[in-house]
Amino acid sequence: xxxxxxxxxxxxxxxxxxxxxxxxxxxxxxPTPEPDTGTPEWFDIExxxxxxxxxxxxxxxxGKVVLVETMAMWCPxxxxxxxxxxxxxxxLDNPDDVISISLDVDMNEEGDxxxxxxxxxxxxxxxxxxxxxxxxxxxxxxxxxxxxxPLSPMLIIDRNGEVHQLEYxxxxxxxxxxxxxxxxxx
Numbered sequence: 001x002x003x004x005x006x007x008x009x010x011x012x013x014x015x016x017x018x019x020x021x022x023x024x025x026x027x028x029x030x031p032t033p034e035p036d037t038g039t040p041e042w043f044d045i046e047x048x049x050x051x052x053x054x055x056x057x058x059x060x061x062x063g064k065v066v067l068v069e070t071m072a073m074w075c076p077x078x079x080x081x082x083x084x085x086x087x088x089x090x091x092l093d094n095p096d097d098v099i100s101i102s103l104d105v106d107m108n109e110e111g112d113x114x115x116x117x118x119x120x121x122x123x124x125x126x127x128x129x130x131x132x133x134x135x136x137x138x139x140x141x142x143x144x145x146x147x148x149x150p151l152s153p154m155l156i157i158d159r160n161g162e163v164h165q166l167e168y169x170x171x172x173x174x175x176x177x178x179x180x181x182x183x184x185x186x
Contacts, residue, residue: 039161042137047103047128050115056126058101058157065183066099066157067176070130070138072106073117075149080170082123087173088180089125098180100125105135105147158183 043058058066069085071078085100092098102125104114111129118127130138138146142165146153151168156179158164166179 040137040141040163042134042141043161045131045134045137047101047126047131047134048111049126049128050111051118051124051127059161061099061157062161063159064097064099065159065180066101067180068155068157069100069102070105070146070149070153071102072104072149073109073114074106077150077152077170078102079121081152081154082121084171084173084176085125086123088176091173091177092180092184095184098184102127103130103134103138104128105130105138105149107132107135156180156183 039059046055046057048055058068067085069078069081071082082102085102089098089100102123104127109129114127114129118124135147142155142163143153145151145168146155152170153168154166154171156164156166164183171179
């Protein structure tokens with residue numbers, strides 16, 4: 001009799017908590033992952049163009065080709081690279097469907113100083129100080145090297161919102177034009 005009682009007790013001890021746990025863990029309690037929209041979250045974060053004061057997001061340029069350069073004002077390689085971006089736009093005859101964005105990833109630099117920098121050198125495309133969330137996204141999604149401006153890190157965002165990384169290092173205007181060419185074809 002004791003063996004029978006022991007077996008029933010053991011069954012209750014094992015089954016009863018399992019039944020409670022199963023009842024408490026419904027499918028509705030587990031969050032369903034969001035469907036992949038195809039673009040990274042940082043595309044939705046507002047940036048402020050230091051030259052105009054207007055805000056924009058990467059998603060504002062959907063359907064266009066976007067060249068993104070991370071930079072800092074103290075970086076001589078960045079100044080060289082920005083001049084090559086300007087030459088590239090001239091080689092391409094400044095098409096409306098190619099957007100350049102230079103993101104200052106130095107958290108110690110401010111918008112007013114960046115505006116002065118763009119005016120001093122005559123740069124006429126979007127320059128913005130990258131908010132912390134954008135800088136983190138660049139470092140986490142692509143590489144921490146995107147936060148190291150002297151390496152001249154650059155991305156191309158194609159018409160479909162896909163991100164393509166360019167090789168590190170300085171790129172002349174002709175090489176930038178060649179890198180963009182496959183994405184400019186309709």
